[in-house]
Amino acid sequence: xxxxxxxxxxxxxxxxxxxxxxxxxxxxxxxxxxxxxxxxxxxxxxxxxxxxxxxxxxxxxxxxxxxxxxxxxxxxxxxxxxxxxxxxxxxxxxxxxxxxxxxxxxxxxxxx
Amino acid sequence: xxxxxxxxxxxxxxxxxxxxxxxxxxxxxxxxxxxxxxxxxxxxxxxxxxxxxxxxxxxxxxxxxxxxxxxxxxxxxxxxxxxxxxxxxxxxxxxxxxxxxxxxxxxxxxxxxxxxx
Numbered sequence: 001x002x003x004x005x006x007x008x009x010x011x012x013x014x015x016x017x018x019x020x021x022x023x024x025x026x027x028x029x030x031x032x033x034x035x036x037x038x039x040x041x042x043x044x045x046x047x048x049x050x051x052x053x054x055x056x057x058x059x060x061x062x063x064x065x066x067x068x069x070x071x072x073x074x075x076x077x078x079x080x081x082x083x084x085x086x087x088x089x090x091x092x093x094x095x096x097x098x099x100x101x102x103x104x105x106x107x108x109x110x111x112x
Numbered sequence: 113x114x115x116x117x118x119x120x121x122x123x124x125x126x127x128x129x130x131x132x133x134x135x136x137x138x139x140x141x142x143x144x145x146x147x148x149x150x151x152x153x154x155x156x157x158x159x160x161x162x163x164x165x166x167x168x169x170x171x172x173x174x175x176x177x178x179x180x181x182x183x184x185x186x187x188x189x190x191x192x193x194x195x196x197x198x199x200x201x202x203x204x205x206x207x208x209x210x211x212x213x214x215x216x217x218x219x220x221x222x223x224x225x226x227x228x229x
Binding site: 035099103 | 116143157160168170201207216218219221222223225
């Protein structure tokens with residue numbers, strides 16, 4: 001397994017603005033997943049993007065994947081106070097292991 | 113509610129005591145995972161079951177930790193002789209195999225927060 005590194009570590013924006021967070025990883029991947037975690041809660045799965053996909057949308061979320069740069073980005077459009085949470089990426093390489101390895105995440109604060 | 117459930121949600125114990133947590137996965141999921149998360153960090157993998165077989169264990173899982181999944185349904189995680197360093201959120205996740213292979217989406221429970229005094 002390999003760990004994704006999220007950037008920035010913290011992000012503060014006004015409600016209605018867009019939020020972009022990035023994820024970098026080191027080796028080739030099979031797919032990459034993004035999760036959200038509200039304070040003190042479990043993780044909620046947002047999107048899975050496969051290595052042969054470049055972009056994926058889900059509601060106000062847009063995920064891009066650039067395998068040549070070994071990076072992914074998560075864009076949240078028209079942010080809401082309820083989007084305040086930590087966001088984690090989990091790159092998955094395969095090789096017989098099913099564990100996900102998480103970085104420290106990006107802590108997003110959306111100010112009403 | 114058909115999501116992953118965990119009990120208890122909070123546990124406070126004294127150092128040296130044993131604790132046991134329970135995870136009930138989504139009913140049709142055959143894969144179950146345990147993770148541990150400390151403040152300001154992402155979850156760290158502890159162990160993984162496919163049905164009742166424990167197929168993967170992290171080096172983090174010391175011999176004081178044991179996990180079981182009898183009959184491939186619910187799972188328990190026991191920590192013996194707890195230490196203050198065991199204080200963390202313990203997360204359980206479950207999944208089922210994606211068609212075509214590759215990893216599958218892991219659905220997480222709300223976690224059990226352990227405080228060791």
